[in-house]
Amino acid sequence: MSVLLRPDMKASESPMLTMICSIAAARAVEKCGGLRCGLKWPNDIVLNGRKVGGILVETETQGEIITSAVAGFGLNVNICLSALPGELRDTATSLWEHLGVETRLADLAGSLIRRLEQYLRRLPESAGAGEAEWLDKEYADMDGLSGKVVRVQQGERVIEGPCAGVDARGFLLVSAGGTTHAIPWCDSVIVLGSAGR
Secondary structure, three states, rough: EEEEEEEOHHHHHHHHHHHHHHHHHHHHHHHHHHOOOEEOOOEEEEEOOOOEEEEEEEEEOOOOOEEEEEEEEEOOOOOHHHOOOOHHOOOOOOHHHHHOOOOOHHHHHHHHHHHHHHEEEEEEEEHHHHOOOOHHHHHHOOOOOEEEEEEEEEEEEEEEEEEEEEEEOOOOEEEEOOOOEEOOOOOOOEEEEOOOO
């Protein structure tokens, strides 16, 4: 589904919006099916290392302010793996594959919207200052990249090193060359292994 949002945010804080949408979707899955999801920055939702969904947020701005945003939520719900294209069967999964029963879409959508509204109502207390410790803690609870060595592709630029998680702005933190890089966007993220190995 897609949801029209009117967040009170600066354009520079848009990664935080994707972060909020990802957490809301993961928590909705947990509420409706009891399944514990992980998040792979910037916008993947995973179950047992396989992608079960993704988030895409497109914003419209006026000057430095986001006037509206459309959040697209794509979740594999009541589908079996055999129905997926062959190239996706090793990397994707669905709620049905884990639960063995159908999930009511209305329940899942309702839970997601309620959680999304709850998070967005909390933004004014923190977004203006660029600090949202509560959001940082929520994301860290499901972060699938922290402690992993990653390769981040940003156009022609490649940053490779241990990941220290995601900050409250929604930026990925990667240590490379003696510096911690705060990365707001990327073309791809590849996990190379666990840090320390």
